[in-house]
Amino acid sequence: MLPRFLLLALAVFGLVASTFGGTARGRNGLVGAWVVTDLLISYFMAVAMAGTGIPVHGDFVGGLNLTFLLAIAGIALAFPIGVTLALGRTSKMPIFRLLSTGYIEIIRGVPMITMLFFGVLVIKRFLPKDVDLDNVVAVIIAIGMFAGAYLAENVRGGLQSIPNGQKEAAQALGLTTVQTTVFITLPQALRAVIPAIVGQVITMFKDTSLVSIVGLSEFLKIAQRVVPNQTGSLGSQQESLLFAVAVYWVFSFGTSRASMRLEKKLGVGER
16 A cells, blocks of 8 residues: 555656746755655554554554544545535535535534544445445544535635636636636635634644544543553553643644744735
8 A cells, every 4th residue: 555655646746746846946845745745654654554552442543643544634535625615605506506505504513523423323324235434434534524614614715805806807818717716716715714724724633532432542532541541551641641732732833833834934914
């Protein structure tokens, strides 16, 4: 599986090279980003398949690895869902607008716990009997569906902030609706809602602790219930919970600081 993921990363960076690699600095940046991506893929594949000294049954990954897996995979799934729903809700076609609005309002009207139970208990009923969907995959689908509805509203707010004059100018230049959306309105909308998107990412990272309700052993559950019961531990929850708090804070604070640097570089709110 590792060579396949690495080849997929190479293909993705090869496709974007013509757009972002026009200069020597851009090419160097793409090469560096590709190397870092390969290292991250290799690391996460290694930790996902590595053994653990803590006896946890029922999951093929556990603890912090599962938390990262749920957060990253949920974000990757929620982003295209959210963008598609936002474009559908702002579309002039009634069928797309009604379907997108209905999905967003229904999903936003239920708690995340409901979606987790939906992923574990209901999604499997729509699959053939010979298909065995792992609970981790089902939870990732549920998280992506849930977060996509909230992300759609953030993106829709960004789309509504684009002046109509830009769309009219694009039509005057002969651009199609797809070209106007892909090259003009959508990039500006995403740039305008970077703070909201990053806030959604941080919230999703912390909300992965809820998956313990459906039986998955994520990071907080390991720190609260498993580690204190190990013979080699101190036998207290305080130390492990404080460590869990520190880990959550480090990654949340680091993400927010990275977002601030990106906003400053892109001039969000300045121009």
